[in-house]
Amino acid sequence: MLSQTLVPVGQPLAVNCSLEKNLNFKSGDYNLTWYKVGNQTPVPRDKLSRIHQQKSLIWFLPAMLEDSGDYGCVIRNLTSCSKMHTKVTVFERVDGLCLDEKFAVEEMIFTLSSGKVVCPHLDYFRDEKNTLPVRWYKDCQLLEGKRYSTLNRDLFIFNVTLYDEGNYTCKTSYIHNGKKYNISRDIKLSVVVSPPKTPPEISYPRNNSIEVELGSQITVDCNATGAAEYDVFWTSNDMYIDILYMNRIFEKPYEEEISHDGRPVLTMKLIISEVCNEDYEQPFVCHASNAFGQVTSYITLKRRVLDLRRWLIGGLVSLLFITVITLIIYKTFKIDFVLWYRNSGCGFVRKEDGKIYDAYVLYPKGNESSSSYPLETFVLRILPDVLERQCGYNLFILGRDDSPGEAVVSVAHETLKQSRRLMIILQSEASSCCMFEDASEQQLSIYNALICDEIKVILIEMDKIQDYASMPESIRYIKQKHGAIQWKGDFSEESCSACTKFWKNVRYQMPHRKKPIF
Numbered sequence: 001m002l003s004q005t006l007v008p009v010g011q012p013l014a015v016n017c018s019l020e021k022n023l024n025f026k027s028g029d030y031n032l033t034w035y036k037v038g039n040q041t042p043v044p045r046d047k048l049s050r051i052h053q054q055k056s057l058i059w060f061l062p063a064m065l066e067d068s069g070d071y072g073c074v075i076r077n078l079t080s081c082s083k084m085h086t087k088v089t090v091f092e093r094v095d096g097l098c099l100d101e102k103f104a105v106e107e108m109i110f111t112l113s114s115g116k117v118v119c120p121h122l123d124y125f126r127d128e129k130n131t132l133p134v135r136w137y138k139d140c141q142l143l144e145g146k147r148y149s150t151l152n153r154d155l156f157i158f159n160v161t162l163y164d165e166g167n168y169t170c171k172t173s174y175i176h177n178g179k180k181y182n183i184s185r186d187i188k189l190s191v192v193v194s195p196p197k198t199p200p201e202i203s204y205p206r207n208n209s210i211e212v213e214l215g216s217q218i219t220v221d222c223n224a225t226g227a228a229e230y231d232v233f234w235t236s237n238d239m240y241i242d243i244l245y246m247n248r249i250f251e252k253p254y255e256e257e258i259s260h261d262g263r264p265v266l267t268m269k270l271i272i273s274e275v276c277n278e279d280y281e282q283p284f285v286c287h288a289s290n291a292f293g294q295v296t297s298y299i300t301l302k303r304r305v306l307d308l309r310r311w312l313i314g315g316l317v318s319l320l321f322i323t324v325i326t327l328i329i330y331k332t333f334k335i336d337f338v339l340w341y342r343n344s345g346c347g348f349v350r351k352e353d354g355k356i357y358d359a360y361v362l363y364p365k366g367n368e369s370s371s372s373y374p375l376e377t378f379v380l381r382i383l384p385d386v387l388e389r390q391c392g393y394n395l396f397i398l399g400r401d402d403s404p405g406e407a408v409v410s411v412a413h414e415t416l417k418q419s420r421r422l423m424i425i426l427q428s429e430a431s432s433c434c435m436f437e438d439a440s441e442q443q444l445s446i447y448n449a450l451i452c453d454e455i456k457v458i459l460i461e462m463d464k465i466q467d468y469a470s471m472p473e474s475i476r477y478i479k480q481k482h483g484a485i486q487w488k489g490d491f492s493e494e495s496c497s498a499c500t501k502f503w504k505n506v507r508y509q510m511p512h513r514k515k516p517i518f
Helices: 019-023 308-343 373-390 408-417 429-437 440-452 473-482 501-509
Strands: 003-008 013-016 031-036 051-054 057-060 069-076 081-091 105-110 115-118 135-138 148-151 154-157 166-176 179-192 201-204 208-212 218-225 232-236 249-258 264-272 284-290 293-303 359-362 395-397 421-426 456-461
Touching (some): 003 013, 003 179, 208 218, 218 232, 218 293, 232 249, 421 473
Antiparallel strands (some): 013 057, 051 057, 069 081, 201 218, 218 264, 232 284
């Protein structure tokens, strides 16, 4: 077999003629000559030549691309002639790469022991006093740590694992005739799993039990590390699964992986296509063996017990979730739901209470020195248009529905008795305060709402009232007890629709109508 020697361009190389050792010639009884195949001229012995022969070695100082080819050495004596050929490959590294896997020398070590990696073709440089120490790299990273040790040209790795596999590079320098040459050799290292020297280990099952339902299909894995091939199997009642249960319970072929320490991990699946009563409390045993022993581990099946606590917690959480969602929906759509229920015809029918008006409208009236055009427009035009014409309510508005010449106090007192709601409309802090201050019908209305508590109050703000401190105490009390609805409309046709948010809030606080909206 033709041997091969690899060397990067520009680096020194020395190749020995192995015939000298194999033939065991005595010194002086033979003649050894190196030559390049195809060229009958012997390699010169001049040490100053770039390529020269020194004893049984051929030296390249340094090797060039044109030096690639087959070289032979011939040993002759008086009675015989022997030849040996070797192939020298000089390659050029790819730019940017610290090593070239294509031209790497392949070496192999074993796991679970100490391995030695040899820096190839460096023997004859190590005999020279002018050779510097060897540095080792893996994937271009300098190797350091207690797991690595260098002795002469060799790298020793302690407690070898599969993670040590990869590409290695050894580097050193050599000085010849005052010139320094860099030397580097690439090695592609393979790690082979050593045979296990201990019994296998079963990581699952662990003599445990699992809950399964009657009639269900289950799969249980037996994971064994370090077992020999075909020596992982399941039994029940001391019989092989495939013999005892035929096709209902069976094994599935191996699935193999490699553990972190290099040992094989074999998986044998136990598949029960339909769990029967006889399978419960019956141990299913997994066996794993190798040359150093056998281990077993079992699993048993138990009937699944209803976890009442889990169901109870799940039910309570679901109930709480539904309750929260319901409250959010109710809070968001409460008014729409109530109005829909009233209009659907399913709502309760209002009993006859003898009252004439659905609401008594109370608002501060303007005078010559104050302008309340928006307020009067809202009260005398917008309010009747929406609540009376669109919704069918019956309102009493003082100044519109009273007869000329009637006493205001008498009208207000009697009308409040005939009304189901008191609707108070405010415009602003200053105007409302002054307009309410001396109005006898307003005071009487508020008195009935607060003291007698015979009528529900609807408070409407025509604009945002920031502070009620300047308002009469009775108004402040109503605001605190019943709240207020703020008008944000602009008197447009869209704002005067009974389906807007503002009017829905007003209609929600108004009494139930007898006739729905058509």
